Amino acid sequence: MSIVKEKIIITRVLDGETDAFRELVERYQTGLIIHCENILNDRQDGEDMAQEAFIKAFKNLKTFSSDKARFSTWLYRIASNVCVDFLRKNKRIVNVEDIERYTDAIDPASMExxxxxxxxxxxxxxxxxxxxxxxxxxxxxxxxxxxxxxxxxxxxxxxxxxxxxxxxxxxxxxx
Amino acid sequence: MKDMRLSGLLMEARLENYVPNRIFTDKVMDSLQPSAIFTKQIRSMNVNKKETFIMRFKHLPKFAIVALAIGATVLLSGSAYAIYSLWGHPEIQVNPPTTSASGRQEVSIAFSSCGTNPMANKYELKRGATIDASQIEAIAKARCELQAINDWAIKTYAQGPDGSFGDARTHEIPGVQSVRQLTSVSDSSITFAKKNNKLSVLPEETLNAPDSIRFVANGTDVARSAFKPGDAVAYVTMSKTVKTPLEKCTSDACRKFGEYRGVSRLVAVIKLDRDFKDYDDDAWQSLAELSSCIGNENSMCLQGNAAATSLYSRDLQSSLTGTQMTKYIEGTVTAIENNAFTIQSTAGTMYTIEAPARIFTDFNASNSAAFNNAKVVVGSTVRVTYLESKTAHETTIPNNTIQGIDFRLEILAKGGAAHAY
Known part of the structure; x- marks a missing residue:
């Protein structure tokens, strides 16, 4: 999906066409699930947190600025934060530096x-x-x-x- | 640190025809819908006026009213399509067969609601197949249904392991078993006949079937009494795995486990829509899947249910430049001269392949016996893998760009004899 198409979808969602968000979920779901699974070392928790991240992204979409970052970069950051919160709530070790490195490495914006x-x-x-x-x-x-x-x-x-x-x-x- | 960059690249390399997990998408979308409805469809009414039945629907958009009306009609009429609640109603559309470039009967099939695994939309009936073109629709429908059931079973029954890191962890994994016919059904057990759709002869098997077992037909839960001897069924079992750490480990990094796979327990029995014979795996194997050749999208290459043996291969990946890609072309051999040969692709284009040696002569002399004396001759099907600039479409493939040449074979049933395609 091109950056231009992504921007169009985001505009449609912000205009109230909620169902357009489906395309973004389909585009990024595998990546977000695997990203969260890697941070949490558990598939089910990974799926739950990826879902949480999409919901959070939807609710905060009006704060996203395409001039400052690619949508994927913004979305992966949200997912990382959701996973870190989950680890903290469950009193598990959180290595924030590692998580930041994972987030940068997996972000499609960094790939040729x-x-x-x-x-x-x-x-x-x-x-x-x-x-x-x-x-x-x-x-x-x-x-x-x-x-x-x-x-x-x-x-x-x-x-x-x-x-x-x-x-x-x-x-x-x-x- | 985990190699997340490679993981990221792998995810980005996904082709668009790979359908993501719809269940996950639906879950996310379902969580979003209520807030959208409340922000966009705020109902306004005079609080002093008593609300009538019609008024309850007045705020809805026209399409929603139409959808409600259709839903109500379907519910009241009891249409078969309304029954499928656990998975979508598997549907296919088969176009009339045509004759393919290789002289076989070819059909285009449009699949829908066959689970998340994409299915090819073009198939060729192999020579000597035990089925004819009139049976393709039934067999393809059966395959679509099995895929939909398989997806449903995994989504419904797959769960994470119990226990925490460092302890023994118990994990139950669901599996959809091969199609069998019922011999008997009682209040406490269920017996499956010996033969399955892979034509393996298994012992007649009786499994415990307490009240907790789900019985499913037409994609919805039904009573046990709906099942009769002779019905074709698929069934879901849970297989228990116990993992015990082999080393002292207290963190999430613990990786080494001893593993024990325990006995299965039955969780669901699904009555299939069609006759047992339509699920025959060998019948499905009679159809070779075709898809566009990578790099030569106008031509078709054999993809699934197809076999091949390598005539020549070498690794040229290290010499792959940024402007090049690996391409595939497949076709019928039309002429052989010394090392070179020509093939005609399904699009009708002729390609000249400058092979590095007399690979056909070598194969025919030394290896043909292992393949039922199948020989590479004019008329054989061959696939060529080669490097080429992404933008070029040359019809002469020089020796120094060839990565591999494969001889296409036809095998009618698993483990059966190979013949030239």
């Missing part, structure tokens, strides 16, 4: 199109092909390890290790 295109091609070339399938299921379809494990009739640990091996292959080819 060429790099994205290269990753897309490399995914298709992962060997064995099941690595490509699990990468697509997790990062593209937004499925949890648990859901993917059911599809492949295996355990979540195995799915985790397939994803790690796939990422190693990708890292090697990107370096």
């Amino acid at each position: 199109m060429d790099e994205i295109e290269k990753v897309r091609i490399l995914v298709e070339q992962l060997e064995p092909p099941k690595y490509a399938e699990v990468i697509k299921a997790y990062f593209w379809e937004g499925k949890s390890y648990q859901e993917i494990a059911v599809t492949f009739n295996t355990t979540t640990n195995t799915i985790g290790s397939w994803i790690n091996r796939a990422k190693s292959q990708l890292r090697e080819k990107l370096s």
